[in-house]
Amino acid sequence: MTHVIEHASTGRAQCRGCGIKIAKGELRFGEKEPNAFGEGEMTLWFHLPCAAYKRPEPFLELLGSVEAEEISTDEFGVADALRPAAEFGIAHRRVPRIDKTDRAPTGRARCRHCRKTIAKDSWRVGLVFFEEYRFQPSGFIHAACAGDYFGTTDLLDRIVHFNPILSAEELDAIGAALQPPAASA
Numbered sequence: 619m620t621h622v623i624e625h626a627s628t629g630r631a632q633c634r635g636c637g638i639k640i641a642k643g644e645l646r647f648g649e650k651e652p653n654a655f656g657e658g659e660m661t662l663w664f665h666l667p668c669a670a671y672k673r674p675e676p677f678l679e680l681l682g683s684v685e686a687e688e689i690s691t692d693e694f695g696v697a698d699a700l701r702p703a704a705e706f707g708i709a710h711r712r713v714p715r716i717d718k719t720d721r722a723p724t725g726r727a728r729c730r731h732c733r734k735t736i737a738k739d740s741w742r743v744g745l746v747f748f749e750e751y752r753f754q755p756s757g758f759i760h761a762a763c764a765g766d767y768f769g770t771t772d773l774l775d776r777i778v779h780f781n782p783i784l785s786a787e788e789l790d791a792i793g794a795a796l797q798p799p800a801a802s803a
Contacts (some may be wrong), residue, residue: 620659621649634663635664638665644665645666646695648663672707672714672746673748678704698729713768720741728757730745741761743759761796
């Protein structure tokens with residue numbers, strides 16, 4: 619099975635990473651998988667950045683394969699520019715789990731890292747796991763636990779990508795919340 623990068627022939631496919639439709643003519647990544655419901659194979663479509671952020675292994679597999687020569691130079695150049703993001707996801711194995719980031723609407727959710735309750739109106743990072751060809755919600759972590767959970771706090775590019783409606787002020791607040799609290803002396 620060979621993964622593909624191509625221009626979307628219609629505007630009907632929905633990205634498996636972000637859930638937004640892939641516009642006609644837009645470059646998309648197709649992850650080929652065995653058909654779970656019968657013979658043959660099926661294709662899971664992603665926007666290129668969504669594939670690099672959430673499915674780095676198959677994305678890099680395509681970029682490193684011989685079949686990548688079948689991709690036009692322009693298409694390969696666009697995809698290759700996302701190589702560092704995919705490699706970052708490989709280096710920090712939990713980073714591809716990042717999904718929506720928001721303020722906790724209630725104080726009932728527990729952090730998957732520290733197991734403490736996430737206070738109402740505090741910033742939290744939503745997590746997803748890729749199972750059975752789709753992303754399944756799997757809870758939240760405190761923004762302040764991100765460094766320990768992900769092994770890095772360099773996450774704003776992914777947070778911005780999966781949360782395009784956040785304002786600059788909100789992104790500044792998230793950036794500050796990602797930093798662990800200073801240890802008292």
